[in-house]
Amino acid sequence: MATPNIGFDPQAFRNALGTFTTGVTIITTQAEDGSPVGITANSFNSVSLNPPLVLWSLSKKARSLPVFSTGKHWNVHVLSTEQESLSGRFATQGEDKFAEIQFDSGISEAPLLQDCTARFQCRTAFQYEGGDHVIFVGEVLAFDHSERAPLAFQSGQYALATRKPRSELRLATTPPPPECSYTEDLLGYLLGRAHYQLLNALRLLLNNQQLDEQAFFILSVLCIRDNLSLEEINTFVNYTGHEVTLPSMRFLERQNLVAIEGVPGQQRFVLTANGREASLQQLALAKLVEEDLSAKLGPADAQALKVLLKRLIVVSDPGLPDLWAPR
Amino acid sequence: MATPNIGFDPQAFRNALGTFTTGVTIITTQAEDGSPVGITANSFNSVSLNPPLVLWSLSKKARSLPVFSTGKHWNVHVLSTEQESLSGRFATQGEDKFAEIQFDSGISEAPLLQDCTARFQCRTAFQYEGGDHVIFVGEVLAFDHSERAPLAFQSGQYALATRKPRSELRLATTPPPPECSYTEDLLGYLLGRAHYQLLNALRLLLNNQQLDEQAFFILSVLCIRDNLSLEEINTFVNYTGHEVTLPSMRFLERQNLVAIEGVPGQQRFVLTANGREASLQQLALAKLVEEDLSAKLGPADAQALKVLLKRLIVVSDPGLPDLWAPR
Incomplete structure (x- = not known):
């Protein structure tokens, strides 16, 4: 004081x-x-x-x-x-x-x-x-x-004002042993778990349709900004640590989600009509998952969570290019 | 009204x-x-x-x-x-x-x-x-x-009370085109980006030491709860959509991070001293990243973010086993 x-x-x-x-x-x-x-x-x-x-x-x-x-x-x-x-x-x-x-x-x-x-x-x-x-x-x-x-x-x-649980909210049923310095309170753990649980809920809605996380990212990027080179796609997704390779694009091509244009070395990737539809369907389901979770959190707290995540993204931004910028 | x-x-x-x-x-x-x-x-x-x-x-x-x-x-x-x-x-x-x-x-x-x-x-x-x-x-x-x-x-x-930015916080420099229904406001996008940016910051601190996301998860699980079968490891990580396989455990064994015990079919995995040290180092750096970000968000907002993430995890929990439960 x-x-x-x-x-x-x-x-x-x-x-x-x-x-x-x-x-x-x-x-x-x-x-x-x-x-x-x-x-x-x-x-x-x-x-x-x-x-x-x-x-x-x-x-x-x-x-x-x-x-x-x-x-x-x-x-x-x-x-x-x-x-x-x-x-x-x-x-x-x-x-x-x-x-x-x-x-x-x-x-x-x-x-x-x-x-x-x-x-x-x-x-x-x-x-x-x-x-x-x-x-x-x-x-x-x-x-x-x-x-x-x-x-x-x-x-x-x-x-x-976000609701504060009356007692400390614990995910685990038992407190961690004192010698374990890795606890559920680690922000990195909470973010990873929340991210994957959301993705998991989405995967269940997609109902056995294989949703590979990287494929989801690639389709999303192309849905916002089509006709990109492999290098360009990677500038948007390489911060995830999962590099997009030509074989992964070929895999999406075989599923008729992506078309490959241009000669080898100068290839560009565009969504097929089928790929666009798949991406929009994923998006619609992602919104459904979000609506469900927002209702459970309450609209004010869901809004606060998004504001805080945006602020976290801003202060930890490694300098990602703007996916929505005009070309 | x-x-x-x-x-x-x-x-x-x-x-x-x-x-x-x-x-x-x-x-x-x-x-x-x-x-x-x-x-x-x-x-x-x-x-x-x-x-x-x-x-x-x-x-x-x-x-x-x-x-x-x-x-x-x-x-x-x-x-x-x-x-x-x-x-x-x-x-x-x-x-x-x-x-x-x-x-x-x-x-x-x-x-x-x-x-x-x-x-x-x-x-x-x-x-x-x-x-x-x-x-x-x-x-x-x-x-x-x-x-x-x-x-x-x-x-x-x-x-x-979490700070609300005076104007709506936008990550992109330009608003998305009206026909694009995939926006930065999607909770799934924000969670994924925040998660990977945090992991990215951690990767930079680990300074070229290859940090494979799955390896990070496996080491963390074994650090909390050692001596697990492949099946047991997967009950803790399979919600991420990345299944842990014997070859990925063999890879960690070759790096002298994990030891494999028991006969084929009944193998159990334990951290080596080296693996434990690597995991604790990752944990210490993850805490460093968190401290830096918490200081930038402000302690009250960092606390609110963690409370909201925990609540989100609770309402979207697919029924994960308690990693910290006594055995």
Whole structure:
């Protein structure tokens, strides 16, 4: 622990406060002239169940303070992971925040935004002094909530909250013996096992149709980017440690999945109609496997897993060429 | 969106409120008799920067209400992911919550817990009416914060907040053409690429020492569980689609990594001292690769990735035997 800060560097204080994870809300009301008003806030929290009360704080310098102070009704929208751009829009002054936004009709005139994780329609119960902020406590008159995964905020950045198992999740039924330094906690083990289990699920769906892992990679590469030389194919797959050779391409040719064009030494490989169909079928089944697993993990955690894998790929990228780049 | 709830099923209201992600805090104070008091709360939030104010709410039914109401000082501890059990302990009535807990000395007599993500030492500034709760607003007199990843709470469960890139993270420099249904967003692609990039990084560290993926698996299995038949080895690795054959074991024998014991048909395979050393070296390097990548992702996100991979493995497990089980 660092030495306590007494005297207060505001940035250090903000950083310390930022370690407390929050959701993200947009709070809306209607001005006296009928115009909609809204701001992004993460100072929301629940207060009371009976009566149902929630609170949030608004800076005394906020241009919307007079409207919220005099208005009676406001709506709190707990934003979903899909609404990050909306959060940004309502956090920025001056923009026409409500341009092209559809409202639902609520119990007051305050705008009721759509596609949120949860919404609370409130009437001001108390306004309390809070230093450079005013604390608004509202009675909840109505609420609803959807299955959309909520957006989180952590240390100044948007975040996804992924479920943490109550006790440590163990794959093995027994803890490893203490002398064994190779444990199931090794990231490399987890990635390899997850990869091969997914491939295994796909193989079962393909139902005895032999799915050689390398053939799967080659067909996928050609499906995205057809008509490649052997060297070009290898630039996309050699990081797997499995080099693609002419015999493996000849094998795919015999299965009528790939056609070989050009003279020896300058051969290029193209998918046959049959090969394209096989690749698209594999892809469709891979999506099916993914949908099944995403449903089991929950959509928010499946999304978080993909984000984390992408970040891992970026930080461990050995410099692979862009398979999807235009030619 | 569901129809708004007017009339209030308390459970539905709690569920809707729970969609707002929070951190987890323990708030402590000292009773007049000198005994320490503490409770778990996720109703914490920041209020004001100047003066520095924070707030939280306490149920009017809480046994600690009189102490907090009359006491002047209390400390807020933003818990780290390692402190989940502490959170549980302080959320439960009656336990001797402070048994065997070490305190740091703070600016008041309120207990100051150790190993937290952040701590705020406060003096009550206001107590406000909040329905069935009292809202405590405190002036922050001192604070500190560490690099420990914070614990989050979401929909009634502990959670990890993983950083969400500001814009959608794309591996490819250009979006895929619309007719290409094979995109980098496919979970199978991400898992395969992440797996092979990790293996590739390991291969580079092994510095030209040939690392055949299958050999790596075989050595790892034998390192955990030695003296296996070919059939037994295959029960642990055949989900990878790469069957281990006698010739591949003979190849490892020629490299003096594996010894073959028993008569043909009843052969068993054991690691040589050399093979064990090679396996442990691979393991040490795999940990090095993991440490490097974890530092780049950040420890909290690396932890979240491993939790998510374990959950994925559990839900896609084809029924693999437990490699670490006692024999």
